[in-house]
Amino acid sequence: MRNFLASHPDLKSVYLLVAQGGVYERPTLVQTVLGSCVSVVFFSRRQSLGGIFHALLPRSADYEKGLPNPATRFRYVDAAVDAVVAALVRRKTDLSALECKVFGGAGAMFQGETAVGQKNVLAAYEALSRHQLRVTASHVGGDRGRKLVFLTHTGEVFVKSLRPAGASCRIDIGDDARAAAGK
Amino acid sequence: MQGGRAVRARDGETLEDVMSRILIVDDSRYQRQLVHTALAVLGGQIQEAADGAQAVRLFQEALCAGVPFDLVVMDILMPTMDGHRALSWMRRMEEQAGTPLRTKVIMLSSLDDPHNMLKAQFEEGAAAYLTKPFDPADMRDALRALELVDNPLDGGLCATF
Numbered sequence: 577m578r579n580f581l582a583s584h585p586d587l588k589s590v591y592l593l594v595a596q597g598g599v600y601e602r603p604t605l606v607q608t609v610l611g612s613c614v615s616v617v618f619f620s621r622r623q624s625l626g627g628i629f630h631a632l633l634p635r636s637a638d639y640e641k642g643l644p645n646p647a648t649r650f651r652y653v654d655a656a657v658d659a660v661v662a663a664l665v666r667r668k669t670d671l672s673a674l675e676c677k678v679f680g681g682a683g684a685m686f687q688g689e690t691a692v693g694q695k696n697v698l699a700a701y702e703a704l705s706r707h708q709l710r711v712t713a714s715h716v717g718g719d720r721g722r723k724l725v726f727l728t729h730t731g732e733v734f735v736k737s738l739r740p741a742g743a744s745c746r747i748d749i750g751d752d753a754r755a756a757a758g759k
Numbered sequence: 760m761q762g763g764r765a766v767r768a769r770d771g772e773t774l775e776d777v778m779s780r781i782l783i784v785d786d787s788r789y790q791r792q793l794v795h796t797a798l799a800v801l802g803g804q805i806q807e808a809a810d811g812a813q814a815v816r817l818f819q820e821a822l823c824a825g826v827p828f829d830l831v832v833m834d835i836l837m838p839t840m841d842g843h844r845a846l847s848w849m850r851r852m853e854e855q856a857g858t859p860l861r862t863k864v865i866m867l868s869s870l871d872d873p874h875n876m877l878k879a880q881f882e883e884g885a886a887a888y889l890t891k892p893f894d895p896a897d898m899r900d901a902l903r904a905l906e907l908v909d910n911p912l913d914g915g916l917c918a919t920f
Contacts, residue, residue: 701873735904
């Protein structure tokens with residue numbers, strides 16, 4: 577990736593943490609690492625415009641009362657889909673031609689949290705379906721985390737399955753997740 | 760073989776022994792041809808089946824012969840036996856045979872509802888799900904993610920961060 581960035585000096589690089597996301601008008605290389613969390617990648621080929629989020633929990637209503645909180649919108653899969661779709665609508669994106677891809681939702685990495693990944697993925701599918709958006713590709717589930725790189729101006733997505741927990745590259749998403757959830 | 764993994768036979772192996780073995784399952788000959796073209800980058804041996812039952816038979820024969828498929832790309836809506844049932848049978852056969860690695864499966868269907876996508880990936884262990892009509896670039900991305908072709912993210916992964 578370093579070589580890639582070196583050969584594309586105009587490309588902005590962003591590392592997406594848990595509960596972050598957005599729409600990128602400038603060509604951007606967005607990287608993130610997923611365990612049970614979910615990322616949805618949105619791409620408008622006509623506008624060469626991409627959006628992405630990294631959400632931790634399935635539904636905002638299960639954790640927060642009242643109106644959606646802009647400060648935590650990317651923490652929850654359903655609110656994050658709403659937020660990115662709203663941002664694309666503001667940019668006059670034709671939603672009927674939008675390409676959406678779903679990643680993450682690994683299960684067995686963290687003991688006692690085997691169902692969280694699946695719930696996150698289901699929340700993503702349902703939220704996209706509510707907006708009548710079609711999922712063109714998904715790479716979800718399993719027991720390994722994923723590294724994801726998204727080029728917002730071409731729509732290309734590179735995914736790499738990480739080594740199982742315990743290997744030297746282990747990422748303790750569990751702690752990050754608990755911290756981001758305020759637990 | 761451009762973009763595919765370099766294949767090299769070791770002592771006692773023929774090149775045929777180490778090439779990818781791929782099964783394409785779809786009741787539409789046109790769709791099978793599209794998938795065939797999209798998988799050309801793998802350069803392996805490709806077999807085709809026109810329904811789930813035929814796919815299960817070929818899968819079992821390969822398993823019994825000790826040369827299981829490396830990749831199955833399968834439709835869901837097919838006559839005789841659908842893709843969900845076929846994949847469930849394949850997983851059962853692998854379990855009974857005690858194979859250490861499960862065959863990588865990409866579901867490729869016009870069905871894009873949460874139920875079918877979730878079932879294939881969480882209950883039946885499909886590694887990826889693509890919806891028709893599919894973009895060959897998405898198939899390439901999936902092959903990269905399944906480590907069947909070279910991935911630019913290979914090597915230096917930990918060092919990147």
